[in-house]
Amino acid sequence: MDFELTEEQRMIQDMARNFAEKEVAPVAAELDDTHRFPTELAQKMGELGLMGVAVPDQYGGAGMDCVSYVVALEEISRACANTGVIMSVNNSLVCDPILSNGTEEQKKKFLTPLASGKKIGCFGLTEPNAGSDASNQKTTAVLDGDKWVINGSKIFITNASHADTVVLFATTDKEKGSRGISTFIVEKETPGYKVGKIERKLGLNASGTAELIFEDCRIPKDQLLGGLGQGFKIAMQTLDGGRIGIGAQAVGIARAAMEQSVKYSMERVQFNQPIAKFQAIQWMLADMATEIDASRLLVYRAARMKDAGQRYSKESAMAKLFASETAMKTATKAVQIHGGYGYSKEYPVERNFRDAKVTEIYEGTSEIQRLVIAANVLK
Structure with missing residues (x-):
């Protein structure tokens, strides 16, 4: 098995890293403090091909593969988890289902501006009573002549405050x-x-x-994506791919926390020596490094299987589960290594800690991932 990235994959990795270090990392703390959606970064990512990495260039994307996508996403998320998830949602949850299920006309009209970063998308699945039980949809779509009339609401929708387009799920029967x-x-x-x-x-x-509200929202009949009644299947297939992206985001968050911990432990002197000399610190760093590498390899495996056209539901669930829990453990240890400074906003590990938690929740909780894995193991 070849674990090496191709030259093309290394190129997008280097490009994403340079962009992240020069333009994303310097504003990450400000974005967190002000809650400002980074529209300008989303536009720049679009210009670099990062908002539609695996979308063919004929539809405005970079025309690369899923492995290229995850190596780039890790670099962006290492600098800023907010910017990482904006990229992840647009790629995995918006561009991917339109590319996989859309008509040629839909791809040209909707996919091209999304993949090129001219527009931003979001994924409208979660509702107040439809979280882990995604089939419990209360939003409805009723056909009235040549229009679908949509009523209902969605909650916890990433990108929703600034999204131009939503891939929306609604009950039609x-x-x-x-x-x-x-x-x-x-x-x-x-x-x-x-x-x-x-x-x-x-x-x-x-x-x-944000929350999205639909009140007698009338859309053309031809904005149905995929076949009638295929929505739940599309949602589950989309989330399989999305979990690869969240795994990559989690690896980026974990890596940022570990790198800060290594730096701090070599600079912080207690008892007349850097705390990196103490075995207690070394063991924490060793666990971080090992689990981050294992997480990355799980993400790469799932991405390669997706590129090969193989079934990857179990593998993407494994990658998301392990990487997200690694991110949370690593960020927790990072705060501990930093001591009191880790609890203050003076150092970024407290932000890593707060950002890491949601990776265990969105696009399927850790418990849901275990159910998916177990169902596949017990077949």
Whole structure:
């Protein structure tokens, strides 16, 4: 098995790292403090091909593969988890389902501006009563002539405050349960589309997480994405890919926390020597390094399987589960290594700690990942 990146993959990794270090990292703390959505960074990422990495260039993307996507996403997330998740959602949860399920006309009209970064997308699945139980959709879409009329609301939607386009899930036939859910492409200019409450959160404060409200929102009939009743299947397939992206984001967060811990432990002197000399610190750093490497390899494996057209539900769940829990453990240890300074905003590890937690929750909790893995193991 070849663990080496190709020349093309290394090029996008280097490009993403340079961009992250020069333009993203310097504003990461400010974004967290002010909760400002970084529109300018999203636009620059679009110009660099980072908002549609695996989208063919004919639709405005970079025309690369999923491995290229995750190596770039790790670098962006290492600098700023907010910017990382904005990139992740646009790639995995918006561009990917349109590319996989859209008509040629839909790809040209909706995918091209999203993949090129001219527009930003979001993924409208979660509702007040449809979290882990994603099939419990209360938002409805009723066909009225040549228009779909949508009513309902979505919550905890990343990018929603600034999104131009939403990939939306709604019930079209209540009698059919999960087989009565369909997917739609809705643009923010549509009458009846409204951004509701902007969430105040523990971390990822600049990711524009908000409520979306639909009140007699009428969209053209041809904005149905995929077949009627295929929505739940599209959602699950999309989340399989999304979990690879969140795994990469988690690796980036963990790596940032570890690198800060290494630096601090070599500079901080107690008992007349750097604290890096103490075995207690060394063991924490050793665990961090080992688990981060293991997480990255799980992410790469899932990404390679996706590129090869293989089934990867189990592997993406494993990658997301292990990487997200590694990010949380690593960030917790990083705060401990920094001591009192780790609890202050003077050092970035407290931000890593707050940002890491949600990786164990969104796009499927750790518990849901274990259910997915177990279901595949027990087949």
